[in-house]
Amino acid sequence: MYRLMIGLILFCLGLTACQQIQQRFTPLVQVNKNPQIQQALHDIAAGLSVQIEVLKNPQALTAEEKSQCDAAGADWSSCFFLRLSIQNLGEDIQASSPQFALYMHSTRRLLKLQNQVPFALHHINGDLHQFKPTEGAFQWESGKTFTFDILGEYWLLQNSDIFPRLFIADEKGHAANIPMTDTENTSQYAMPIDRHHSNNWKRTTNDGHSPFTPEARYKLYQSRMADTSTSWQSGIIPKPLNQTVHDQSISVQHGFSIIKSSLPFQQIAAIQARFTQLGLSFSRQTKKGMVPIRAEVIGQHIKHFHPELAIEGGYTLQVSEHHVLIQGYDDAGVFYGFQSLLGLIDVKEQTLPLTTVYDAPRFAYRGLFIDIARNFFGLETLKKIIDQMAAYKLNRLQLHLSDDEGWRIEIPSIPELTEVAGQRCFDPYEQTCLLPQLGSGATKNNSGSGFLTAEEYKALLRYADDRMIQVIPEIDMPAHARAAIVAMEHRYQKYQKTDPVQANQYRLREPKDTSRYLSIQYYKDSYVDPCLDSTYQFIDRVMGDIQQMHNDTSHPLTTWHFGGDEAVNSMLGHGFESKNGTDPTKGNIALANWDTPWSRSPACAALKAKQLNPTFTPANYFAKRVSQLVKARGIHTLGAWSDGVSDLQDQSALETRQNLAYAWKPRPDGATKTAAELAQKGFGLIQASSDALYFDMPYSASPNERGTYWASRDTDSYKAFSYAPLNLSLHAKSNKDRDGHIWQVPESEVDYTTAVKGIQGQVWTETIRTPQLLEAMLFPRLLSLAERAWHRASWEDHQQSEWIDQIQLNQDWSRFAAILGHKELFKLEKSGVHFHLPAVGAQLVEGHLKLQSAFPGINLQYLAPNGEWKAYHSEQPPEHALAIRSTSVNGDRSNTPQPLSISLENLAEK
Numbered sequence: 029m030y031r032l033m034i035g036l037i038l039f040c041l042g043l044t045a046c047q048q049i050q051q052r053f054t055p056l057v058q059v060n061k062n063p064q065i066q067q068a069l070h071d072i073a074a075g076l077s078v079q080i081e082v083l084k085n086p087q088a089l090t091a092e093e094k095s096q097c098d099a100a101g102a103d104w105s106s107c108f109f110l111r112l113s114i115q116n117l118g119e120d121i122q123a124s125s126p127q128f129a130l131y132m133h134s135t136r137r138l139l140k141l142q143n144q145v146p147f148a149l150h151h152i153n154g155d156l157h158q159f160k161p162t163e164g165a166f167q168w169e170s171g172k173t174f175t176f177d178i179l180g181e182y183w184l185l186q187n188s189d190i191f192p193r194l195f196i197a198d199e200k201g202h203a204a205n206i207p208m209t210d211t212e213n214t215s216q217y218a219m220p221i222d223r224h225h226s227n228n229w230k231r232t233t234n235d236g237h238s239p240f241t242p243e244a245r246y247k248l249y250q251s252r253m254a255d256t257s258t259s260w261q262s263g264i265i266p267k268p269l270n271q272t273v274h275d276q277s278i279s280v281q282h283g284f285s286i287i288k289s290s291l292p293f294q295q296i297a298a299i300q301a302r303f304t305q306l307g308l309s310f311s312r313q314t315k316k317g318m319v320p321i322r323a324e325v326i327g328q329h330i331k332h333f334h335p336e337l338a339i340e341g342g343y344t345l346q347v348s349e350h351h352v353l354i355q356g357y358d359d360a361g362v363f364y365g366f367q368s369l370l371g372l373i374d375v376k377e378q379t380l381p382l383t384t385v386y387d388a389p390r391f392a393y394r395g396l397f398i399d400i401a402r403n404f405f406g407l408e409t410l411k412k413i414i415d416q417m418a419a420y421k422l423n424r425l426q427l428h429l430s431d432d433e434g435w436r437i438e439i440p441s442i443p444e445l446t447e448v449a450g451q452r453c454f455d456p457y458e459q460t461c462l463l464p465q466l467g468s469g470a471t472k473n474n475s476g477s478g479f480l481t482a483e484e485y486k487a488l489l490r491y492a493d494d495r496m497i498q499v500i501p502e503i504d505m506p507a508h509a510r511a512a513i514v515a516m517e518h519r520y521q522k523y524q525k526t527d528p529v530q531a532n533q534y535r536l537r538e539p540k541d542t543s544r545y546l547s548i549q550y551y552k553d554s555y556v557d558p559c560l561d562s563t564y565q566f567i568d569r570v571m572g573d574i575q576q577m578h579n580d581t582s583h584p585l586t587t588w589h590f591g592g593d594e595a596v597n598s599m600l601g602h603g604f605e606s607k608n609g610t611d612p613t614k615g616n617i618a619l620a621n622w623d624t625p626w627s628r629s630p631a632c633a634a635l636k637a638k639q640l641n642p643t644f645t646p647a648n649y650f651a652k653r654v655s656q657l658v659k660a661r662g663i664h665t666l667g668a669w670s671d672g673v674s675d676l677q678d679q680s681a682l683e684t685r686q687n688l689a690y691a692w693k694p695r696p697d698g699a700t701k702t703a704a705e706l707a708q709k710g711f712g713l714i715q716a717s718s719d720a721l722y723f724d725m726p727y728s729a730s731p732n733e734r735g736t737y738w739a740s741r742d743t744d745s746y747k748a749f750s751y752a753p754l755n756l757s758l759h760a761k762s763n764k765d766r767d768g769h770i771w772q773v774p775e776s777e778v779d780y781t782t783a784v785k786g787i788q789g790q791v792w793t794e795t796i797r798t799p800q801l802l803e804a805m806l807f808p809r810l811l812s813l814a815e816r817a818w819h820r821a822s823w824e825d826h827q828q829s830e831w832i833d834q835i836q837l838n839q840d841w842s843r844f845a846a847i848l849g850h851k852e853l854f855k856l857e858k859s860g861v862h863f864h865l866p867a868v869g870a871q872l873v874e875g876h877l878k879l880q881s882a883f884p885g886i887n888l889q890y891l892a893p894n895g896e897w898k899a900y901h902s903e904q905p906p907e908h909a910l911a912i913r914s915t916s917v918n919g920d921r922s923n924t925p926q927p928l929s930i931s932l933e934n935l936a937e938k
Contacts, residue, residue: 065204068126073196074168075132081191082666083109085183085269086223087233096175101183101617109142110180114412115173121143123165128198131156131454133191133315134180135892136795137550142177149178150234154432154465154510154551157190158930161797176357185229186726189735189796190218192465193474203454203470206916207756210469212798221731229731237729237741242912242926246869249880250748255843260885261381262822264371265811266421266818268387269336276347281378283309289323291362294494294728299366300893302419305859306375311466311647319380321369323354323362329440333357334386341421345369347380357388362387363496364421376626376854391715391753393786394817395424398802399793400868401431401511402466404478406563413806415859418495420814425492426500426589426667426788429480432510432547432554433465437480437501439573442566444519449511452476458514466794475797482577489583499583500667501574504591505548505567506650507600507625509662513537534566541629544622545597555595555695558650559631570658575661587665588606589686592672595647597622619748627732648676655682657796667714670702678709688712688785694739694769695718695763700756700780707783715753716788719766721741723791727864729768732924734795741766744866748789748812749844750837754781760830773830789813800862805855807863808848808883813846849883854917865923868912876905877928878910887915 059466077563086106097107100435114130133155141149147159159176168174184190198204209217218591221495230237238244260275267513284303289296297810303310314320328334333355337343345368346353352369356362368387373380387452395416398405414425429437435449451461454470463474468476482490492499505512513536523531534554547554556563571588578585599622626632626646636644651673658666663865666684670691673679679687689711693699697716706713721724726733729741740747752758757773765771789810796802823836856863879900888900890909898905911925 037222046757051353052129061200061202062919065198065200066204066436067199069128069196071522072118072121072125072128073206075116075212076194076196076206076208077115077117078194078206078209078217081111081223082219082221082228083111083177083224085185085225085228085230087227087230087235093309096140096142096179097590098612098616100179101137101604101615102137102179102617103134103920105599105615106182106603107139108136108180108183110138110175110178110184111484112178113173113886116168116170118170121166123167123937126198126202127166128196128202129158130194130196131158131464131470132194132467133157135191135466135549136184136189136513137181137223138177138178139181142179143175145176147176151550153463153553154549156463156465164596177718181273183231185221185231185737186731186733186735187214187218189221190214190656192797193464193467193469195390195464195470195802197454197470199456200301201455201457201608206473207467213802229729231741232767234767236895237766238768240290240728240730240867241929242837242868243929244869245867245870246878246880248870249882250871252838255840255842255886260843260846260850261374261379262372262383263843263851264368264385265844265847265852266815267369267821267844268385268477269819270386272384274384276349276376276923277379277381277595278319278347279317279378280308280319280373282315283311283319284321284352285311285314285318286321286323287314289321289362290325291323291359293491295359295496296416298494299363302370303366306370306373306855307413307858308370308373308375315804316640319352320350321352321354323365323477324356325358325362326355327357327361337361337388338394339388340451340919341423343368343385345383345385345387346373347384348380349382360496361698363418367419367421371851374851376851385553389421389785389818390820391784391817393788394422394426394814394906395426395500395714396422396806396813397426397428397788397790398438398857399428399431399791401428401434401477401793403468403793403797404436405793405802406478407465407480407484407488409802410488412799412860414488414492414495414497416807416856416861417497419855420811422686422810422822423497424774424786424788425497426502428502428504428512428792432549432551433462434476434707435511435515437485437574437869438479438482439570440482442515442519442567443572444515444522445512445570446479447515448518449515450477450479456627459518462514463509469799484917485574486577486581489578489581493583494580498586499578500589501585502589502667503567504593505572505654506556506558506563506647507554507593507595508549508591509536509556510551512566513553515650528696532562534568534569534911535560535562535740538629538631538800541631543626543628544623545625546599548594548596548598550598555625555630556673557626557629558636558646558653559626559629563650564653564657566653568661571657571661571663575663584662586652588658588663589669589690590651590672591669592647593669593692594671595625596623600624611789633739645675646867651676651830652681652683655684660684671890673709673711674702674706676709679711686712688714690714690716690788692716692722692790693716694766695756695759696765697739698774700774703756703780703783704778707780708778711783712785713780713783715756717751717756718790718791719763720747720751721787721789721813723748723789723805724793724796728867730867732802736792736795739766741768743809744843745809745812745845745848748809749815749841750832751787751812751816753784753787753816754820755826757830758824758826760834762832762834787813787817803862804864807861808853809864811848811852813843845882846905848886849881849885853883853886857917862921863916865914865916865921867926868914870909870912870926870928877909878902878905881914887917887919889913889915890923
């Protein structure tokens, strides 16, 4: 998962602090802050004006500029040119003023200053970069602008690549955000990506993506709609196994009464909360007009239950004029029967269609992964997402609780983890917090700070359990572990003089390991040492505390996910060559200065000699040792990202017998091959293909969309809906790769389908800093995920794997999109979910303006020449329109208006 993204830069105007930051770890020191200096920095920051411009991306570079990328050591000689301008609009900054550093972030490496300025550029760690003054005490006259022309690695293709919250700070940690950048609206200081070049949003010269004009969107939406008249009133998401619809509906305006239920009280309370959330009455007392519900488990009477439904979560649902009958194979089946009942209801019209449903899940594992480490999202946000997971029958929530940028769960036995690594702020010594990353800013009051207390985590477990959802904690190691490493170094420094045993008990780094590496996210010190016994003492203690939290809530810890991904040196990739290399497509670097991880670790050298195993690798040894800990604690399943176990000979190398590999590779980049290899090695597969199921990817290839895009430029709800987990090559002739091109299918495949245990959607949060942004990236794509996790469509079984039956797919999509647009978006809105509003398509049809959205039923508006936004009705198309947009159901939100480019006289005011 090359979760490469971007922000921008940092520059430092103070030598001592910068040197301290670049050290891996610093002994404990006493820092006393001065309120006067703090105020002075606030005043200085308030006077700074920032402007950021992307000048060129790789597709527009000249031959000379490409040679500069090569010489600068850019991976594959691919780079961009960026301009940062900072003007002092405040008072003169004198040599006698407090000396400070000005910081910014870039998840692309900034390699070289292109113009003559009295500063030197340095990369500090992660996305933190620095400009350091090269001449004496710093002065900055009022009105003066410093302009930095920068050569950076790769590209900046979207506006969200520019990160907020530049700040200034001195060497003792006095710090202040620059107010004009202290906002999620980066357009206040960052120019549009395509300002200097119309194709700056394209990655390469042969990028196959076309501009998404309203006309292009209209054609796209039209091509997907096989039947715009599809009946949606009786539809359910996810689609049931079998449904018989009766052409009649009943009113539910008086609500429901439950006259019998075999579910435990907690599940009934959760169901009642969902009814209430949607504005529907749900009572244990029968009143006039209420629809009575009988709900019971009949699994013990298997002979009376349909064989196809006799699995966990199977159920039948009968809605008649007089009552509702739900019969489940087990408690989960009854619970899902209630969710299907809620799915049938048209909440706006307060009607319920009469129908009979026979249903059971396709996969036992139907998952969602949320990264709360990069940016933190607390208990209430997670509960809101769990509500929607339950509504659409997802049953696994994997929580990414640790990474380089944060540790997000209280471990009572090791308080330093959250005391230090649960916060991000500017502390050059990292004794009170981790250094800022990902646009979190200078203070602790930001998206990079926070953690779940033990009691909050237990509350989350109870909440999920009541909604039939199992929580899977992930502590990511041996890479992606800087937060834990920094915290344990702090602990080491705290105890080394008074209690050396305790100081070394949980230490995660080998101090004599001089291996030089750079992680995929550009950290220099983020890998735990797999060859230290203290590493496993740490993991076992963390695992034990988390397991106890699960035991305290009767929510057993059944799966431990250890991450395992990206334990590589990014500087040893195929896109680099040595300084004397002659390949113009590869960056020139001093290859001899870089090592494979742990290659200079004395502990690993000693362990390898002791093992007498020529195939020994620290990463494989780590996986095996963790599996031993998992087995010893009675946890029956071990999970890892696929690259965390792909080098093992087979799953028998692990002590655990149930092992899940989460296969994240993009389909155009070898997903089929990876799935086949893992299946051959005996792993259970959780399909998590990043090009279709990573919901931090953009909805479309537009500079105005948010997200990372290393796997895909356009992961919309349709793409997620059309994902075939048992036929990964199905879309090779229809879906495109990230550059908009057809991709190749492997010539031979090993059958991996029986190894697939489920699918999972992921949302990584490097570019997501608010709950609203998180919800917009998840919804409505989460409903597409739920559809594929629960229901196997007929179009998935096409015999020629690279082709798809487009007619069948579009018929299915038309049904799904109509249900979503007419019913489910309103339910999301009633639940307080800030879902993504799709851009509107527009076309001239027989002299009239026609508008269309990705989902029928969504509110569309056009801007009249008098400046008024008016509702669009297809029966009465407007004669004049200047712009178009879509809105939420209640009209409180709208997406960014799109100016109309359809240039006909009757469509625009002259």
